[in-house]
Amino acid sequence: MSLLGSYSLASIPSSPLPLRSHPKLSSSAQTLREKKLQIENGGDCSDTLIILQHPSVYTLGTASTHHNLNFDIENPPFPIYRTERGGEVTFHGPGQLVMYPIINLRRHKMDLHWYLRTLEEVVIRALQRFQFRLLG
Structure with a gap:
């Protein structure tokens, strides 16, 4: 599995909503497009995990x-x-860790x-390694 660390948006804008570009968005979005094309064309696509903060x-x-x-769409914050x-x-921002697994299920199931279920189990096992203190 490849591990890519970047600071960018990992989605492909496709909306009539007014969209602003961000200079840091292109790297992960391009990686996702390439992976998607590889899988769709039956190519060899290694599993990838993109970890980032938007x-x-x-x-x-x-x-x-x-x-x-809850704001004016013509003047979004x-x-x-x-x-x-x-x-x-959904709001994403600095300090929020986001993970995007790209897995070719043809290689698995x-x-x-x-x-x-498998993804949920991986998250549960990873979180069990940490002690959490409830804030309240």
Whole structure:
């Protein structure tokens, strides 16, 4: 598995919403495009994990609408990007660690539920190594 560390947005904007470009967005977005093309064309695509912190940005899932934004869309406090994920509006910013696994399931098991259960188990095992103190 490749491990890429970068500071960029890992989604491909594709929305009629006004989108602003950010100079640090191109590297991870390009990596994702290349990986996606490799998998779609049946090429050899190694599993990759992109770990990053986003610049301050709002992302909207495929079914979300601008009605769930609590600010004027013509004057957003941060850039807005439409992503290829489900869900509604999400804010990402510095200090929030985000991981994007890119896994070619043809090399493992072509089963989304298996993938989600396995990913969940990896996260649980990784978090068990840390002691957490509840803040409150």
